Amino acid sequence: MVSNKMWGGRFEGGPAKIMEEITPSIDFDKRLAEQDLAGSRAHTRMLAAQGIIAKEDADAILRGLDAIGQEIAEGKFIFKRALEDIHLNIEARLAEIAGPAAGRLHTARSRNDQVVTDFRMWIREACDRAEQGLRALQGALLAQAERHTTTVMPGFTHMQSAQPITFAHHCLAYVEMFTRDAGRFADGRKRLNECPLGAAALAGTSFPIDRDVTAKALGFARPMRNSLDAVSARDFALEYLAAAAIAATHLSRLAGELVQWCSPGFGFVRLSDAFTTGSSIMPQKRNPDAAELIRGKTGRVLGDFVALATGVKGLVLAYGSDLQEDKERVFDAADTLELSLAAMAAMIADLKANPDAMRAAATAGYPTATDLADWLVRALKKPFREAHHIAGSIVKRAEELKVDLDKLPLAEMQKIEPAITQDVIAILSLDASVASRMSYGGTAPDRVREQIVFWREKLK
Amino acid sequence: MVSNKMWGGRFEGGPAKIMEEITPSIDFDKRLAEQDLAGSRAHTRMLAAQGIIAKEDADAILRGLDAIGQEIAEGKFIFKRALEDIHLNIEARLAEIAGPAAGRLHTARSRNDQVVTDFRMWIREACDRAEQGLRALQGALLAQAERHTTTVMPGFTHMQSAQPITFAHHCLAYVEMFTRDAGRFADGRKRLNECPLGAAALAGTSFPIDRDVTAKALGFARPMRNSLDAVSARDFALEYLAAAAIAATHLSRLAGELVQWCSPGFGFVRLSDAFTTGSSIMPQKRNPDAAELIRGKTGRVLGDFVALATGVKGLVLAYGSDLQEDKERVFDAADTLELSLAAMAAMIADLKANPDAMRAAATAGYPTATDLADWLVRALKKPFREAHHIAGSIVKRAEELKVDLDKLPLAEMQKIEPAITQDVIAILSLDASVASRMSYGGTAPDRVREQIVFWREKLK
Amino acid sequence: MVSNKMWGGRFEGGPAKIMEEITPSIDFDKRLAEQDLAGSRAHTRMLAAQGIIAKEDADAILRGLDAIGQEIAEGKFIFKRALEDIHLNIEARLAEIAGPAAGRLHTARSRNDQVVTDFRMWIREACDRAEQGLRALQGALLAQAERHTTTVMPGFTHMQSAQPITFAHHCLAYVEMFTRDAGRFADGRKRLNECPLGAAALAGTSFPIDRDVTAKALGFARPMRNSLDAVSARDFALEYLAAAAIAATHLSRLAGELVQWCSPGFGFVRLSDAFTTGSSIMPQKRNPDAAELIRGKTGRVLGDFVALATGVKGLVLAYGSDLQEDKERVFDAADTLELSLAAMAAMIADLKANPDAMRAAATAGYPTATDLADWLVRALKKPFREAHHIAGSIVKRAEELKVDLDKLPLAEMQKIEPAITQDVIAILSLDASVASRMSYGGTAPDRVREQIVFWREKLK
């Protein structure tokens, strides 16, 4: 057992069979291979520059690391469970390639600082990928918005038609949400970008290392200030998971809208065959599968956060193997998020809006009642609360007569409020309502076009 | 694309590339292969018996299913992502083996009832495995208890020494918890053991099927009473996950004790080399790795529950692809739980208690102060609250003099309560204290031995 | 400070101000008052019967407890934060009423076993209340089912119309789910119904108590077998929370349906004014507020489970104050669940189905395509997979011609499959489809009526 050899000369027995099942992390942490090689290269170069190891040893190690990188890239590297994790797998292979020099690589380093350095680099890249994925999705939403600045649809509250809005306005609401999501990843990335390498097991090291050099070589802003914190903390992973979980709630909301919009009761959009699936028994089905899958995966990312938070919460300082769970949770969340973002961007790009169905739906439910109330305030100087009450009574009358508001005879309105004049009719149509919402951030096409310009510049 | 063919003749385009990433479930649902074959066999036999398909077609299908079972067992079956899931993989292969007859298998069945039938069978077996794993762990705990009925250790509350107990008593506390865990799996198994097969897509079928026959053939207690419920409900999976999450909290508590007991501040137990790991930089370490890993995995099972509950919560009836997440969560939780149970049972069997260290720890902190208070009640007829107050003052005096309670001179006690007599000293030793806790369920060795007898019988 | 007096004579300083904020639990655990009084009564009677305290002392205590019960019932009892919890509040008041005898109540008992006895009794009643609430809701659903055995609505999968079903069938699907929910509460109640009283602090007691007597007096099946387990375990609370969380997912699904059904795109049901709310700005709104509130509260119950599981998971034996969180989580979940059940039952009773809207929606999307495929199997002996493909092509043709399936000219069908005959038309209507689903558990009115009879008997 190589791993026993790694642990030193004191162990007489070998790990029990069940330990071989529960201990190894190589099945998942091999995804850190690239980061691990980069970390070892930076560490080696620094050790040589500081005179801690000889230049020829450093060269042998660096050549060996390159060879291993090549083997992994070509799929030739053999990952062994007996060697537990990616770090020992690489180290053991390095010993075969580079000979005794390999034994000098682990000077002034521990697996504790090594693994967390790798992991921070991995999450740093995951943050970048998340930002790119969000940006691509925003691009798809913006493109739809550009097509539909005058496409009227119902704005819902409580799934009841509330006021007419435009489809462009609706798309841009999600652009806003995804921008904040991207901001969370950017903030988290900045906060985690400090280098733990050189913290060694937990106390630092007596070798005259230069942590600024390795931090810089690996793209970190600076070395971490406290070696104990460096190996113990996992809040950077939790922050990534929290940002992913929040982004997933936005994806879920949008996915839920797609599912609804594809439903026959709405029919607001149509996804192409490429983005719908059939049924094994019902030949007529066009199921918005991918949207449902995305929505279904939200809980998964939330579960990843819960899982790691629960684990971290129970640990005293410094390292405990409870933390080995961190990587699977983050890998799972990152895979889920990135796939969901890509699938959502593709669906948004693919969908065809159905303006007729949207408009038809927008007429139901007296959505311009607020416009009527506002007119009573503006034109008749009613206090809003009284105007609101009058408008409610007029809606009730329209409901009894089964007509839309702009089709209700003026005389009927005047029975309720004699001062109402013919002018009111003009403001009760869907288009008039939408056009009138000219306040900053409102749904009026002119306002929305301003935002489109803003976003086109910003997402360039 | 075979899957397009499965969906019928209406789709012109093929699924987009991203759909090939997000849609297939074969990577994980191949674990349902055995259940799927069993379900198809039962369905085929019933169809033939009811005259819905011809006997020769049924025979061809059954031979084909057997051949596929053989291929899977021998590792020769090729699982294809293009065929999405285990059901279509098997069906497509069946078509190759059995020819046109294969096309008759899906009569009066939908993927909706098929998949949930498979899944219920899988969880049923997972419940049985969980019960077995719990029983094995209880056996290991019982064996330790048998060895240590008179091994005195501190009973902690708030991690402060409270009253002396025996190690046997402590082990049996966990036996109790794991019994209730097993009860939850048994109850869940019973509740889920109703057969959804025959619910078809969601409405039932017009074919004259006999659901009692298939239910019985597959070991279910009865067919489910409502076809819509049959394909929509996932509370059986949630109940399994909840039971697993609760069991995991017990495993975590026990694992936490092992970690503490192995810590130098305690030294209560020693794990063999097989169950400890070393450090890459500190040669002297004996880390109770497996215990920490188990503790760290608790949150994972909880996260699985959160993930699925969140998904199910948002779904209207009947089926939505959100539910595709159910299997990965359950598989992950089952793997985690079963591995944790096995590792814990092995560690408990392996550990060697250190009675000297336990006893030494039990003397600290005046753990027989309650015995003193109880004596004041019994011998001097003091109300408990007054006795409690006197005992507190005596402990304070012992603390000032830096002596254990049973070493405090009688005169010192009498300064605080003159009526105290020499008799009190005898009840202030650890062994006397433990022996005196004779109430049912108490830590007195005689009481604990009764429980050992009870459990030995029960776990036979 | 009375609480200092309770702790005994050893504390010189008083708790800091912040401790007065964080420590007391009286604000929430006063809800255990009734259980605490019952527990104390049973304990007192047993102590007297066993000769541990004098009969006259017992009488004084019992009279005092009755007086306190009276004061609480009349709202005259003054709960004091300085006395921390309900147990010390009652004990201090008892000392005022009953004098020195009060000090004998706490003989052979600790707050540890006292509080958990109270809590088990409280949850036991909460299980009963949950079962009653579920039963009332089932009654409301059954009453709707009885009214609508022939009301056809679309059966959805993926929010796409899949096959026609009846509203009665849909209602009964939820009756099934809520039955399983009730089963979980019943199982949990049975499992928790063991009495911890007499476990004392954690080790049992040296007083000759009779735990069978107190267990029986308090309605428990038996005393718990292990005193350490008795004071440490909280899986009973977790099991209650898990059952509540699972039930909440069912409530959320049903609430989500109500929200959808009230939406103008559906219009399947109408809630009365009593169950809808208006808007402060849009006078026409009828928001299904209560349904949304119920749906929104699901996560809260799930959060309660997560909160307590996370806390319990990190605790070694026996008691730690981390467990003080248990009560607030359970009270919150119980209040939420009970209110949600009551509100849902009232809404279900209140709602008026709109059969016309349901039927209109059911005609969209070719929901009888499966019937066509099944007919091809039955009448033309096609293998199902081939039949399925033919049916898909016919749907496609109908879609092109913009007609429903039963309006598609026979000649068009025969172009795709020449063997199709006029007979097929009869099975393509909604009513024919529904009536044909005669398999056990299917949506055919006759089948559903059988289930109604079953449930009427069962819920009697």
Added chain:
Amino acid sequence: MVSNKMWGGRFEGGPAKIMEEITPSIDFDKRLAEQDLAGSRAHTRMLAAQGIIAKEDADAILRGLDAIGQEIAEGKFIFKRALEDIHLNIEARLAEIAGPAAGRLHTARSRNDQVVTDFRMWIREACDRAEQGLRALQGALLAQAERHTTTVMPGFTHMQSAQPITFAHHCLAYVEMFTRDAGRFADGRKRLNECPLGAAALAGTSFPIDRDVTAKALGFARPMRNSLDAVSARDFALEYLAAAAIAATHLSRLAGELVQWCSPGFGFVRLSDAFTTGSSIMPQKRNPDAAELIRGKTGRVLGDFVALATGVKGLVLAYGSDLQEDKERVFDAADTLELSLAAMAAMIADLKANPDAMRAAATAGYPTATDLADWLVRALKKPFREAHHIAGSIVKRAEELKVDLDKLPLAEMQKIEPAITQDVIAILSLDASVASRMSYGGTAPDRVREQIVFWREKLK
């Protein structure tokens, strides 16, 4: 029913009794009173400035709002459940005070944008309070660090003694964690600080409002760019909850250390009487109650995040009453976090470290084995892996002879590695080990003092 009047003239029936239970939010949202008044003042002034309402009406409203603020401050305001929420409570009272003018306040505003404006302001302040609480805690930790730069304690990994560190170093590790926590609140505060007021129900308004003015008046950086997003999004609340949950994991870790350090097996610190509690039955106990309570509350904050994320995840745009749950979750998390921070800061300030117990514990377990391995690398030029193996064998020999490493005879070491010289002994003491960890971030007192200087400046 006043609330019916608010909804307008269309409702004939009153809400059912159960609705009165489930709908009102006044019991918790009265905490938004101050924010609501501020929002209304800013809105009123803007309306007047824009000429939308008359100056005298604005004055009447502003006087009324001031009067209400006064009433609330003096505890004279009567909150009514019949008026549902804080907004309607204030509005109804305003109508009583200001007469008809009050009816003009709600012009160009909806409850949707009003409530979310209030809520953002509240969370903004909660972020500030969290930062202050974290800073106070950091101050307490820094003060302890200043006292203990040469206090040696064991550095643990896996709860095994790994390498000696200083107590100052340990305290500063938490200072680092809490700084990142503060950073998360600061980032979240910045991201949420955009003003939704003026979004009205969801579409904006036709009144010529000036959103820049209200945003600025209320301390927001700018108005939100999309009215639909403004009323729908709750990621700001989720981000606060996530930051709180992550901070709570750090508090839990520190609390867990306090519980352990107070445990007799450690005895590293002593809390004063003010921060410990006694037991009702064991007079000698000094329970670190507050630390356990803090640890136990971690899950609660996590549960709050889960609860709201689950709710938000399921909602399509724009507002649904599911979101009413947001406030209770945030209030609960904020209360819990703030109380935990205050209690922890007080405990840290209160604790007295026990350097003797720490040093005694640090000698156990051969914690300078790494120093030995490092010496072999430096002095004998051994590759680290070989040095590590030799050190392991020497530890094993010391263990057999039951001596500490620096007491092992040189001859015994030389039997394993002949080249070892007398020089090695000097580096094997605890103080030498600690002093040698001079790498940046290491535990050497000089290094730690540099960090203390840094933090003293930073936390000034």
